[in-house]
Amino acid sequence: MAYKIAVDVYGGDKAPDTVISGALNSIQESDADIVFVGKEKEIVEKLKMYEFDKKRVSIVNAEETVSMFEKPSLALRKKDSSMSVGIKLVKNKNANAFVTAGNSGAAMAISMFDFGRIKGVTRPAIATLLPTLNGSVLLLDAGANVDCKPYNLLEFAIMGAIYVKYMVGIKKPKIGLLSNGSEPGKGNKLVIESYDLFSRSSLNFIGNIEGDDIYTGKADVVVCDGFVGNVVLKTSESLPEVIANFLKSEIKKSLWYKIGFLLAKPAFRLLARKVDYAEFGGAPLLGVNGNCVIGHGRSNAKAIKNAILKAVKFSQLNINDKIEKAVANCIVLQKCKKAVEF
Amino acid sequence: MAYKIAVDVYGGDKAPDTVISGALNSIQESDADIVFVGKEKEIVEKLKMYEFDKKRVSIVNAEETVSMFEKPSLALRKKDSSMSVGIKLVKNKNANAFVTAGNSGAAMAISMFDFGRIKGVTRPAIATLLPTLNGSVLLLDAGANVDCKPYNLLEFAIMGAIYVKYMVGIKKPKIGLLSNGSEPGKGNKLVIESYDLFSRSSLNFIGNIEGDDIYTGKADVVVCDGFVGNVVLKTSESLPEVIANFLKSEIKKSLWYKIGFLLAKPAFRLLARKVDYAEFGGAPLLGVNGNCVIGHGRSNAKAIKNAILKAVKFSQLNINDKIEKAVANCIVLQKCKKAVEF
Numbered sequence: 001m002a003y004k005i006a007v008d009v010y011g012g013d014k015a016p017d018t019v020i021s022g023a024l025n026s027i028q029e030s031d032a033d034i035v036f037v038g039k040e041k042e043i044v045e046k047l048k049m050y051e052f053d054k055k056r057v058s059i060v061n062a063e064e065t066v067s068m069f070e071k072p073s074l075a076l077r078k079k080d081s082s083m084s085v086g087i088k089l090v091k092n093k094n095a096n097a098f099v100t101a102g103n104s105g106a107a108m109a110i111s112m113f114d115f116g117r118i119k120g121v122t123r124p125a126i127a128t129l130l131p132t133l134n135g136s137v138l139l140l141d142a143g144a145n146v147d148c149k150p151y152n153l154l155e156f157a158i159m160g161a162i163y164v165k166y167m168v169g170i171k172k173p174k175i176g177l178l179s180n181g182s183e184p185g186k187g188n189k190l191v192i193e194s195y196d197l198f199s200r201s202s203l204n205f206i207g208n209i210e211g212d213d214i215y216t217g218k219a220d221v222v223v224c225d226g227f228v229g230n231v232v233l234k235t236s237e238s239l240p241e242v243i244a245n246f247l248k249s250e251i252k253k254s255l256w257y258k259i260g261f262l263l264a265k266p267a268f269r270l271l272a273r274k275v276d277y278a279e280f281g282g283a284p285l286l287g288v289n290g291n292c293v294i295g296h297g298r299s300n301a302k303a304i305k306n307a308i309l310k311a312v313k314f315s316q317l318n319i320n321d322k323i324e325k326a327v328a329n330c331i332v333l334q335k336c337k338k339a340v341e342f
Numbered sequence: 343m344a345y346k347i348a349v350d351v352y353g354g355d356k357a358p359d360t361v362i363s364g365a366l367n368s369i370q371e372s373d374a375d376i377v378f379v380g381k382e383k384e385i386v387e388k389l390k391m392y393e394f395d396k397k398r399v400s401i402v403n404a405e406e407t408v409s410m411f412e413k414p415s416l417a418l419r420k421k422d423s424s425m426s427v428g429i430k431l432v433k434n435k436n437a438n439a440f441v442t443a444g445n446s447g448a449a450m451a452i453s454m455f456d457f458g459r460i461k462g463v464t465r466p467a468i469a470t471l472l473p474t475l476n477g478s479v480l481l482l483d484a485g486a487n488v489d490c491k492p493y494n495l496l497e498f499a500i501m502g503a504i505y506v507k508y509m510v511g512i513k514k515p516k517i518g519l520l521s522n523g524s525e526p527g528k529g530n531k532l533v534i535e536s537y538d539l540f541s542r543s544s545l546n547f548i549g550n551i552e553g554d555d556i557y558t559g560k561a562d563v564v565v566c567d568g569f570v571g572n573v574v575l576k577t578s579e580s581l582p583e584v585i586a587n588f589l590k591s592e593i594k595k596s597l598w599y600k601i602g603f604l605l606a607k608p609a610f611r612l613l614a615r616k617v618d619y620a621e622f623g624g625a626p627l628l629g630v631n632g633n634c635v636i637g638h639g640r641s642n643a644k645a646i647k648n649a650i651l652k653a654v655k656f657s658q659l660n661i662n663d664k665i666e667k668a669v670a671n672c673i674v675l676q677k678c679k680k681a682v683e684f
Contacts, residue, residue, distance in 0.1 A: 133587055143522055146530040180485060180572035188488040188569040211576030215584040227530040228570055230522035232577050234553030239581045242557040245475055250609040260605025267592040267599040 002033050002056075005311050006086040006095035009038030010065040011102025012299045016046060019101065022304025024052045029305070032312040035095050037062050037086040060085060066106045068297055075106035076113055083107060087114045090290045097311035099282065101295030101304060108144050108285060108294075115290030118320055120327040122337070123152045124287030125226070126294065127160060128233060129168075132217035138164050138173075139214065141226040142233055142283060148225040150194040151336045153177070157203055158330055159286040160221035162322045167284075167313060168220070176209035176219030178228060183208070190225065198223075201332045282307030284314060286323065291315050344375050344398075345657055347650050348428040348437035351380030352407040353444025354641045358388060361443065364646025366394045371647070374654040377437050379404050379428040402427060408448045410639055417448035418455060425449060429456045432632045439653035441624065443637030443646060450486050450627060450636075457632030460662055462669040464679070465494045466629030467568070468636065469502060470575060471510075474559035480506050480515075481556065483568035484575055484625060490567040492536040493678045495519070499545055500672055501628040502563035504664045509626075509655060510562070518551035518561030520570060526550065532567065540565075543674045624649030626656060628665065633657045 007023045009016045016038060023034045033056040036043050040061035047057070062085035066075040078084060083106060089095040091114045100107050104126060117124055125141035140156045141148075157175050164173040177195055179187040184195060186208055198205040209219050211232065224232070251257045282293040282303070291314050295307040327333065349365045351358045358380060365376045375398045378385050382403040389399070404427035408417045420426060425444060431437040433456045442449050446468060459466055467483035482498045483490075499517050506515040519537055521529040526537055528550055540547040551561050553574065566574070593599045624635040624645070633656050637649040669675065 131588075133584065146522060178573060180488060180569050180576075188567075191569075211573040211578075212580035214577055215580060224573075225530075227522050227533075228573060231520060231553040231566075231570060232573060234522075235556055235574050235577060236553075236581060238554035238557060239578060240585055242475065243582055243585060246473075247609060251606060253609070257606045257609040260602045260607070261609070263602025264593060264599045264606060265602070267589060267595070267603070 002031055003312055003315055004033045004035055004095040005308050006035045006037050006060070006089045006098045007304075007308065008082045008086050008098070008100035008102055009036050009043055010082045011100035012295060012304075013068070013297050014300060015101065016042065018299065018301045019304050020046050021050070022299070022301035023308060024050050024057070025301060026305045026308040027053065027056050030309055030312050032096070032308070033057065034308070035060055035089060037089065038065070038082040039063060060089060062086070066103050068103050070103055070106060072103075072105040072109035075103065076109050083110055087111055087290070087292065090292070091115060096315040097291035097293065099293045099295065099304070099307050099311045101297060101299035101307070104143070104283075104294045107292060111285055111288040111290060111292045115288040115292070118287055118289045118324050118327070120324060121155055121159070121287040123148070123155065124285055125156045125159065126283050127163060127286050128283045130215065130236070132215050134217045136168060137214060137217060137220060137222055138168070139222045139224070139229055139233065140286065141224065141229050143226045143230040145226040147227070148190060149340070150190060150197050151333055151340065153190070153194040153223050153225065154197050154201060154330070154333050154336070155287070155327060157198060157201075157205075157221065157223045158326050158333070159323050160223065161203060162326050163284065163286060163319060164220050166317050166319060166322065167310070170220050172204045173220035174206045174218070175203045175221045175223065176206050176213070178214070178222050178224035178232070179208035179210065181208060182210055197332055197336060201330055282310050284310070289320065291320065344373055345654055346375045346377055346437040347653050348377045348379050348402070348431045348440045349646075349650065350424045350428050350440070350442035350444055351378050351385055352424045353442035354637060354646075355410070355639050356642060357443065358384065360641065360643045361646050362388050363392070364641070364643035365650060366392050366399070367643060368647045368650040369395065369398050372651055372654050374438070374650070375399065376650070377402055377431060379431065380407070380424040381405060402431060404428070408445050410445050412445055412448060414445075414447040414451035417445065418451050425452055426456075429453055429632070429634065432634070433457060438657040439633035439635065441635050441637065441646070441649050441653045443639060443641035443649070446485070446625075446636045449634060453627055453630045453632060453634045457630040457634070460629055460631045460666050460669070462666060463497055463501070463629040465490070465497065466627055467498045467501065468625050469505060469628050470625045472557065472578070474557050476559045478510060479556060479559060479562060479564055480510075481564045481566070481571055481575065482628065483566065483571050485568045485572040487568040489569070490532060491682070492532060492539050493675055493682065495532070495536040495565050495567065496539050496543060496672070496675050496678070497629070497669060499540060499543075499547075499563065499565045500668050500675070501665050502565065503545060504668050505626065505628060505661060506562050508659050508661060508664065509652070512562050514546045515562035516548045516560070517545045517563045517565065518548050518555070520556070520564050520566035520574070521550035521552065524550050524552055539674055539678060543672055624652050626652070631662065633662065
């Protein structure tokens with residue numbers, strides 16, 4: 001039977017149009033069908049503008065929407081939102097995965113509530129794939145958990161390793177612990193204690209890595225708590241634009257610079273595409289007992305399409321089953337959790 | 343009497359040559375005299391290559407050096423290192439300030455040991471001035487304190503406010519608390535509790551700011567713990583180079599891009615200068631009871647000169663006295679500390 005992806009038509013800054021067009025593009029690149037979730041009437045109206053294989057697309061009505069700034073606790077109560085209804089579809093096995101470019105906190109909260117956690121996982125995490133000089137790096141947690149225990153970070157590391165192994169195709173992913181110094185013993189209390197745990201696990205742990213090594217590709221998975229992950233990601237996201245703005249004001253100073261910049265401009269565009277989240281398409285929620293991929297709020301149609309393709313692969317590969325097994329098989333993790341319980 | 347700046351001749355990747363030439367340049371731009379600290383014989387030899395006003399330069403011998411990778415605890419024991427001897431000169435009032443581009447952890451440790459803390463300050467911090475779209479922003483702590491209490495962050499905020507007010511010249515500096523969301527209530531435990539403290543202080547507190555607002559100039563002072571500060575700084579420092587590398591590989595793809603890039607290249611150089619630490623010249627240690635400015639390890643002569651000029655201004659303005667008064671006058675801080683003591 002074909003895979004089915006439930007898509008939140010009202011998630012993201014450019015919803016519903018880019019969501020619909022991105023999702024329709026995805027069916028040309030995969031054999032997974034699309035279930036649009038949202039205001040049925042409006043979706044039917046919008047779909048009239050497109051040509052597509054009608055057998056592969058269906059609609060499930062949801063009258064409410066979750067805004068980008070809505071508190072997760074409030075979003076949880078909106079039982080008829082496109083997010084809640086979409087996640088329920090996956091929960092009830094009417095779809096294989098849910099994709100949204102909406103409010104990530106809300107998606108996390110509803111997923112947690114409806115899917116529950118994968119057996120053995122204490123804290124699910126948001127993972128983000130970032131470009132590096134020679135490929136990509138998975139950073140987690142990117143914002144779900146602000147105050148963590150060492151075993152939370154170890155769970156993040158295990159989940160990240162599984163994700164990169166199967167989704168990116170790196171056999172023994174190198175795991176780095178984000179810290180303020182590369183030597184063992186560097187870090188805050190959380191990182192120092194986590195270093196010890198990581199060292200004793202069977203992960204391919206390469207030690208602490210510093211901020212300036214995130215984008216060099218030194219590690220395949222970079223682990224940190226969600227507070228640090230969020231700050232690092234947002235700082236990184238803003239810098240290309242900041243640098244471009246600095247550059248623009250310099251370029252204005254001479255006609256030659258301007259001409260030169262115009263000639264080289266396509267290279268800048270290629271660059272922008274390379275570092276664009278749209279190419280990477282969506283951060284998976286790792287650790288919830290259901291498949292959910294969260295796209296960037298600014299997702300364009302291409303980003304939506306890529307997030308859907310990622311959700312298809314994630315479902316087909318049964319990543320969550322693999323995570324459950326890996327967590328259960330990590331003796332260091334199990335011992336540590338037992339010690340905490342007593 | 344003229345101000346005297348003790349300069350660590352053996353601090354930094356390019357020491358001793360850039361240190362000597364930078365320091366000699368500084369005496370042309372200020373009336374402060376220079377005391378070179380390091381191996382006297384070698385310094386005498388090096389100085390022969392320069393023309394300068396001999397009355398304004400002296401040498402104090404120190405036979406040992408502290409390497410960039412030396413543990414602060416080991417550096418502390420080297421009583422005859424250029425760092426220890428230089429800091430002692432300031433302690434014993436034979437110089438007004440100490441400048442080094444060496445191992446910042448060691449400089450911090452020796453300063454703490456010899457200078458002690460400013461009365462009322464629990465934890466000194468390393469502050470770093472960064473460029474923004476419309477000026478600069480002071481980020482602290484940039485690495486000295488990895489696990490903090492809310493009142494530590496409040497002290498950082500007060501010290502940062504004084505620094506920016508007098509050294510940068512902004513009357514009522516806007517203070518932002520680095521967090522994973524701008525709304526009140528966002529953050530980890532430390533940030534949420536600090537938010538409350540900051541709100542009740544008389545600081546010009548503008549609330550939480552996210553990573554993507556550090557470089558927009560939304561705040562004049564950004565406060566965080568030293569772990570987060572270090573990771574953010576190192577990530578930021580690495581990104582221009584990462585982006586440049588991405589760009590280079592795109593530019594290679596066409597002759598037109600190459601020509602364009604060559605034409606616009608001086609603009610890139612101007613940009614590099616703008617975001618260069620050398621222009622900003624040195625991070626002050628705030629909270630130690632003596633004047634100490636730490637330059638970037640990669641400091642060139644210009645960066646050394648600017649660090650020295652900053653140290654002169656810092657001494658002339660009696661920043662440390664102003665910090666002591668501001669800390670004593672902050673009722674919220676005093677109350678909070680009392681509550682912790684009981």
